[in-house]
Amino acid sequence: MTDMNQTPPAASLAEGIAAELRDRITGGILRPGQRLSEAALAADLVVSRNTLREVFRLLTREGLLTHLPNRGVSVAVPSMAAVLDIYRVRRLIEVPAIANARPRHPAIGAMAAAMAAAQDARGRGDWQGVGSANMRFHAAIVELADSPRLTSFFAQLTAELRLAFGLIDDPQELHGSFIDTNADLLAALQAGDTQGAADRLTAYLDQSERLVLEAFARIELR
Amino acid sequence: MTDMNQTPPAASLAEGIAAELRDRITGGILRPGQRLSEAALAADLVVSRNTLREVFRLLTREGLLTHLPNRGVSVAVPSMAAVLDIYRVRRLIEVPAIANARPRHPAIGAMAAAMAAAQDARGRGDWQGVGSANMRFHAAIVELADSPRLTSFFAQLTAELRLAFGLIDDPQELHGSFIDTNADLLAALQAGDTQGAADRLTAYLDQSERLVLEAFARIELR
DNA sequence: CTGGCAATATTGTTGAACAATGCATCTATA
């Protein structure tokens, strides 16, 4: 068996390039606000300008890029308003998803897996990895709702939120403290205590939002 | 003042074409399942294939088109699963939006305007117009939540749902009976009775979903 | 300094070209 890991062959070239760019953006290689020249980036990615433009349209719709007519695209700059909005929507989606979770839902397994990955990454001091695993944990929470549309919408929110995370200097403070809280949440859920799980989730969201906003406030000052 | 109605100048050509196609699809000119040939449609819309492809990517992401690699795009065929999913998400979004509505929120004005438009269209026997106004009514409900991301997500759901409406023969049955229910809802909301409004909304969603699903069942039989 | 203007770079859009893929048709064989 050849390597079928990590990257599903990417149906089309544009899809693949979109994934690549998404990684570069959420991974911090491309910084928020950075201008993306069509010609330069096309050459760098070895695709034609036309194909790259298709990708730009995709990512703009996802909120990762900002498009100003006749002035090109740049990496979106997350605002406080955006962060507030994203957390508001997260509450609206995640809390009911947990509260109404069916007891043996398969997504609970995915949550446990993400949790294990987070603990592992913490052991290695890989805070970026902790952040990714944490996002997967919450994506799994949304999957409890069994709604494909909600799942894909949430994936979008997640990508945008990672953009904001990227602006924050200290990822340990941001992601590190939540592993234990989330472990509690998972335990409550596995024990069938959906209300307890929902409460912990709410607490997590409040605290995480506060951390991000505080970090933002610090940044906007300087 | 020249005509600045209906169509905001459409920032880019692609945006404009996207809007045009969206109208043709939700308006029923393009039927679900219909194959869209790049060459033919590009000629028809008087744009290049490249530009049209950008548009295809947009609408595919919105759920209005289906893309099969190397086999082109076609108008999405709504499934029962899609309808169920959409209504589930609508409940999740709209009900809290109403329940937590701030008393004098501007969106309430938009709701009233949509209501008036619906009544007017009913007077003319324009059931398609009633449907559009009804969708605007519910979009206004979502705006009560003051969340741009929720608003744009809902717009997407709406477009997809209209696709399903298009499959239904009798639009009067579908949209006609709800005007009075929605009027009640609006009255309750204006009177500050958010709970009553939320209850009426829930009833509406249940009944509307049932109508659509029943019509679907009839269609799939034949 | 400041406003206006020309020169330049970038995006917006097109048309043509060719490779890759899927679909329909035809033919030869059992």
Place this chain on the structure above:
DNA sequence: TATAGATGCATTGTTCAACAATATTGCCAG
């Protein structure tokens, strides 16, 4: 006759080069 394989055709996938439309930059005059 039915079926598998081969062949050709139409469509999509992607690139390239060109030009128009729109910003941005730098320069010059006042």
